[in-house]
Amino acid sequence: MTMTLADTTRIDDGVMTPRADRPKRRTFTAEYKLRIVAEYDAAEHGARGAILRREGLYSSHIIEWRKAAQAGAVGALGPRTAERRDREIEQLKARAERAEAELARTRAALDIVGKAHALLETLSESTGTPKPPPR
Structure with a gap:
């Protein structure tokens, strides 16, 4: 793969790094997910969109989080850093x-x-x- 000037950015020290200005992936805690799902479910049909916009979420987030909570996998709602770390250690x-x-x-x-x-x-x-x- 060839890196072009459009794929790089200049940092203060003059070093070019690939896509340094790229946004980072958000992570959500299990408590946050449970709170938002409960708030979403309790809201009236017309107010649900406002909750999603306020939090910057999509309805697919709520669907996935609700399925995980209903399956009893509250621990699965949390970030998978321990699972990823264990796999990397192996x-x-x-x-x-x-x-x-x-x-x-x-x-x-x-x-x-x-x-x-x-x-x-x-x-x-x-x-x-x-x-x-x-x-």
């Missing part, structure tokens, strides 16, 4: 295990190469062949 652990396995293979290969070098050096000394000058 991924990092797997990555560390793969890196350690690769490190062990590399060390074994270097050990074998070192032994082969020592053997060849010993063989060349026994035949009387002069050593090449060090580089």
